[in-house]
Amino acid sequence: MSVVDVESARHGGARAALARFLRRPLASYYLVLGSAGLLLLIGLIMVFSSTSWMSTTQFGHPAYYFTRQLIWVLAALPLAWLISRMPLRILRAMSLLMVIGAVGLLALTFVPGLGVVRGGSRNWLDFGGPFLLQPSEAAKLALIIWVAHVFANKGTLVRQWRHLLIPVAPVVAVVVGLTLGQGDMGTSVIMMLILLTIVWVLGVPTWLFGLAVGSVGALGIFFVLSESYRTQRVLGFLDPFADYANTGYQAANSIYAFANGGWWGTGLGASTQKAGVLPEQHTDFIFAILGEELGLPGSLMVIVLFLAFGYAGLRIAMRTKDTFVRLAAAGITGWFMMQAVINLGMVLAVFPVVGVPLPLVSYGGASMLATVAAVGVLLALAKQEPGAKEALAARREQRLRRREAAT
Template identity: 45%
Template sequence: MTTASPDDLTTRRPAVLGWYRSAREALDRPLTAYYLLLGASALLLTIGLIMVLSASSVYSYQHNDGNSYAVVTRQLIWVAIGIPCAWVASRLPLGAVRRFAWPALLVSIVLLALVRVPGLGVEVNGNKNWLGLGPFLIQPAEIAKLAIVLWAAHIYARKEKRLDSLHELIFPVVLGIGVVIVLVMLGKDLGTALVLFAILLAMLWVVGAPARLFTISILVTGVIALYLATTSQHRLDRLTTFTDPFKDFHHTGWQPAHGLYALASGGWFGEGIGASREKWGTLPEAHTDFIFAVLGEELGLVGTLLVIGLFLVIAFAAVRVASQATEPFVRYVSFGIVVWLLGQMIINVGMVLALLPVIGIPLPLVSYGGSALVPSLVALGLLIGFARREPEAARALAQRKKARSAGLSAGRASH
């Protein structure tokens, strides 16, 4: 066994410091957050489309008259809708975004209420949280996630100088989001209700709510969640067997157990795109809630770490935007979106790894589903717009545009 000599360590230290300084300089550039958000979002969306194509191919073939591309085609339609919406969101001035806050909340509440109307609400996997609109099925709770972030941020930004009062913190934000959560819970969608509750806690935390409010909220919510879990035998079985899915392998443990099989067979670098065996009918929801398992099987540990890393890049860039923002609304929206997307990623990965119960939470930007994809893209569009409007970033973009125009003018003059 050889050890590094003092001379080797002396030589390496300046090189390491040089790499560190270069990384810090790159991260401190005005447009870093903008490019990180744009690049990480585009990569996640691309990986998602590839994985939806692969994970859904067998399911599509079986349920769409031999058409293996039916599901991914629908996902591409949602992408074609979502990207222009995200572009518009990135270009909207803050005043226009804030004007959407109340209408967005009201539309979400109306859509969630319509789910309770017989003939309109559609039950999927035991949860009645889908709304049938002609040939489309939408999940209003996914739209509500973006709506409550915008609405709560708008209300708290208006109350910026009065947030030292507990009354101002609670009314009307806690009540408004509480109505949304109750409507979601009426559809028996406990997982989405918990995500909405996490967003509420995040908004309260970022505006400086006292610790006792969090303690009371978490205790009350924990008791309610446990009670609701006991009202459904299937949900209770999932809660009691998630730590050892093989204990009830042929029933509630089937999905998480096969998710673990998929991840285990992927190894370091995976079996290759399209080579998953679990997607051939043994893994339920392979292209939706458990797409991370297929990703791990086909792209291995490297692929799963890449996806998790991209979410962390988005979180880093968004927190940077929030920390540098002078406008309270930007700060609150950015933080709310981070908790929403990063929280869903953590819950989804935890489900697949059997660290959390299976509660039907999709992986943002990666799982199939337009109801989740479009609001997520709009949220990322807002973050990208916030990053572009940072004072230093705006100046850098203006200078770059001016230099490009000058270069084009010089090129035309030379001809």
């Protein structure tokens, strides 16, 4: 057999194995679990690497920020496990309380003494403990679950524009309005894109969807032009080096990080941009440090994992007949994928710097809790795929038999 035949046999075997895996009832479940788990692991590694210099300078040891991130991850994982085993009827019953709670927490950021300004945005709450809370992150998940629940309950009535708008539009306007009032335009954009994703998957008339897109676009342009610093930030990405010391500083140094890493990277822990040069190197710009240290292979690995997560989420949405499952899966998948695209585009100076973290990878407790909880919801939705419940029941029965045999 020639070398070409051997290679063809290997590729054919790999394709057959992949096809067999995708035919399994729990394929989406394991794709979500595997891709999210690997992204979490990469995130922890890169948080330690990107903050080691800063932690040593500020606190005298390299693991200060890593330890805090690890605490958030360890707190989020049991929450995700609990949500993944929660019956969907309970999750749907809690959706209204989740939205009310999110609105209340967003409103508290405007209370003097509670609201904290960071990075020009008043989107943090300080209750006096060691950690700050960012309500807008939890609000994304709350909106997805509640909007999916409302539209699922309405059934065919959503074909009428008044049922499509009420009560979703006023509630979304309040949540987005509070977020914009905090000065957090990046999160507001993500929220509106999530809603557009759900509305598109719902199957509204094209003219109505076009009207919604136009309205969101017009609103975005208005808020960009309403503040000079926003306009400068948006236009700054076109040529970051034109105003290197001001609006182009982050984007320019992000480009330098990738250039310094080259094809293969400088090696884990060997970044030079993280040493007080690139701002937000552990949050919004952590992918730049990853690209500098791990090069093209590390960058592509993260992108492939997000693509696998997105494929699994879309697979869940497409294989179900349950409207709530379809809309919630599409909303969560759209959230992760759009936020990842915006973050990567921002880091690569393709998009303006709008300040959104890379899901499951960037440093941040509130973001970590919300995104890991969203993964738990998506795992619960994956169990609704055809044959998934039976496969899970069979797996549990096998475990019981092994335990009985062992005893």
